[in-house]
Amino acid sequence: MFRYFLIFILLSFHSQAKQVEISVAAPEIFPFVYLNDKQEVIGLFVDCLNNSTNENYTFKAMVLPWARALEEVKHNRIDALMPAAYTKQRAKYLAYPDTPMFKFLSDVLVKKESSSFTSFEEAKKQNKLIAKVRSKALREDIKARIESPGLTILNIKDTKTALKMVLQNRIDYFVGDPQMIKYTAQQANMVGEFSFVKLSDKTSPSYLAFSKRFAKNNDIKQIMNGISCNNLQID
Template sequence: MLKVLLLVFSILLMQSGKVYAEKIVLAAAAGSIPTSYIENGEQTGILVDVINQVFMRAGYTVEIKLMPWARCLRSVEEGTVDGIFSVYMTAERQTFLSYTSEALITQVQAFFVPIDSPIVFDGDFQQLAEKSIGIINGTSYGPKVDAAIEQGLFKAVDEAQNSKSNVRKLLAGRVDLIPSYRHVVFSTAKTLGAAHHIKQLSPPIEAIPSYLAFTNKRDFSIVIGEYDKALSEMKSDGTYDRIFEKYFQ
């Protein structure tokens, strides 16, 4: 009788779609203030809070691993983690990732320079030709910046492991400018005591939706549907906005 009950329970569990063992393991960029970082020994950040709330509503246990971004991408491509956030949608990444439909965040990308920099930018990338640029290893900055880097527009491209290292290079004069999500770069500079030592070039480059995506090594279609539903509900009932407000009071 016990064996029969266990078999029935197993079948019901499989039909429910919740067959992802103990937890779903996700990777995110470490030290990305204010979206995902460690403070007082605890994971925190806007997107950490959003992800935890979404999966709680969807009925899944989630574990977040904060790592250098290049390692996040490598891990999800190899399937050693289940998913990654937040990640832009590119043709290359779609070969190894299954994207959710609901955008996790829309990131406004812009160029940043030291406060006394003479560099100007009116949207024409040719104004930045022969300048050196600092980027984070493995990071996409959207189609415009990615294309400019690939076409060799910049004099030099210097790669860092995280946002803090990239901002430090800018402040030390090792690069002329950096592209970044505006909240990340200013929050990072604030932690370095240098919030008033950098400035944003106007206009911004572009606003780009960024997502949670899962490895293609396993089928996460059911999880994706439940995640999209829970995140959409959070946006509708105000929970999503309240999380952002907590970090920008």
């Protein structure tokens, strides 16, 4: 009996010793990743990682400004970055798995309820200002529609700041993720202040992207097999 107990203890110790903690950097994007009143990192993506079925890995999420998060992963000081859209430039220093972590709905254009929007060409004629969140990469087809008439896209710190700037008439339009905008407006008591213009029906895949060094030493395909975020309930 003692021998079986000893074997059980040794196997348990061996299993724990093999477990790898993956550090994950993310910008604060409510409701997916954000800090609560106790400065704890929580959110839908954090829950998704913590519910991973892969027992060989655990995750430690941390909130950082987008530029710093990108640099930390790029230089192998943090293991992974989320959520990261795929770009050819980023693929030079980030390792993308085959499977996206989540698919975002297409971006929408946000305007004040009392404002109007007809087209980007008309916005150019009227010298309208359009903004997006600095950490967000616009999908190429939407980016082309904005840039084709020669409009300048301003980069703003976060969704909450952008929505406030729309209300304050400091910018005319804001292009962003509808889910983030909805939750942020609810949190900031700004519901009913805006109207939305749908720009596309396509979804945008977003990834848990890894540092090149981490991907070289770990099986990122196996890691992603234990993660499923596409069934997140987002009202």
